[in-house]
Amino acid sequence: MIFMGHSAPAPTSTHRKLVIVVLGLAALITTMLCAFALPSLHSGPHHVPIGVTGTQQAAQDLQRTLDSDTWDVDVYASTSELKAAIEDQDVVGGLALQPGKLDVYTATAGAPSATGAVTALGDTLAADRHVAATVHDLVPFTADDPRGSGLTAALMPMIFGGIFPALILSGVFPGHRGLRTRLAGAVLFSLVAGVAVAAVLQFATHSIGGDYWMNAFGVVLGMTAMSTTLLGLQALLRMGGFAFGGALMMLLGNPLSGLATGPHWLPSGWATLGQLLPPGAAGSLLRTNAFFDGATAGFPALVLTGWIILGVALALIADRRGRRSPQAPSESVVVRQSTPADPQPAPVASGR
Structure with missing residues (x-):
């Protein structure tokens, strides 16, 4: 009788697998740390698209002032076009410069954090111009x-x-x-x-x-x-x-x-x-x-x-x-081999 089964893995193979598992887990933990920590550390407005409208000169001056790594500013011909751009998610908010006032348009449901930044920007600009700022949330979350x-x-x-x-x-x-x-x-x-x-x-x-x-x-x-x-x-x-x-x-x-x-x-x-x-x-x-x-x-x-x-x-x-792929072999296979040493069956005598 010869029994053929899966032999125990060689020590070298075991060590290699252990190293792979350890390095893989270390890479996983490192990736998790980077994914959670780095964006949080560097979170904030990054090239937030906003729109401005008003008189052509005032809007263009504001665009040149605000364009930076924080804001990407587009100029719109009218307040209605600015509002449509916000509702179409072309921009996350906007500022409308009017004589004696400043209207701030936001979409809280689209960009909650950016909405706060746009509102703060509007308050700062209104204070610099000594006018009142009015905030209009065009796309809020639900009332509930x-x-x-x-x-x-x-x-x-x-x-x-x-x-x-x-x-x-x-x-x-x-x-x-x-x-x-x-x-x-x-x-x-x-x-x-x-x-x-x-x-x-x-x-x-x-x-x-x-x-x-x-x-x-x-x-x-x-x-x-x-x-x-x-x-x-x-x-x-x-x-x-x-x-x-x-x-x-x-x-x-x-x-x-x-x-x-x-x-x-x-x-x-x-x-x-x-x-x-x-x-x-x-x-x-x-x-x-x-x-x-x-x-x-x-x-x-x-x-x-x-x-x-x-x-x-x-x-x-x-x-x-x-x-x-071929059919996988079973874990243990029993093979019967005949050898010259195997005893031969004795002849059966016929009775008379």
Whole structure:
């Protein structure tokens, strides 16, 4: 009898794996620190787009005065054009110079932190000109949630709505044979959970407005993007891929989403990266659908669709590779070999 099984890993292989795990965890913690700490340390207005209007000379003088790393200033021909630009999310706020007064226009629901900065800027300019400043919030949060707490809190359910299905479905339907079932389950879960989350935000907490089905579509698209990406990474790279995807969504995508402050409150590079990751794109899509009639929905929807395509593509690659790979051997195989030393069966004598 010869018993063939998996031998214990060589010490060199064990040490190599240990080093890889330790270095990977150290890199993960370092990335998490950078993602949370650096944007916070350098948070503030960074190239915040605002508009100004008034007499041509006054508006152009104000544009030259304010244009800097803090403000990107555009001049508008009239107050109505400035207000339309704010409602279309071309700018986050604006200043209208009028004889004897200064009107400050904001959109709190679009950029909560930048709104405070624009208001403070208007107060400073009004004091310098010895005129009164009047603030007009064109796009506020809802009356039941004036600080937008519900919108900010919605990001975590969307992130976990992408991580949990990928994790649970991988355990219930493991291996190559369960890959397509996992993908179908993730999409189905996103549909059900997205509709439910949007309903709670709109009808239970009254934190968002707008068209309910557009809001639900944004949440569904965000959850689908995260869950399919995680499933694709897990199918192709196993648990290492899942860990990388989870860190990407939670440790990098969450702090860089800008959902609580608006993306313009983060340093430019971090803000751009955050909007290209699923959490940031999902938050921006929900914001614009809920408060701006989908004025800038195209870009975040395109980003989320791209992540869905990436996740499905990774899963298809893993599926094709799984079909080509031979059947894995069992952990222990018993092989019977005949040797010359084996005793031969004795002949059976015939009875008479």
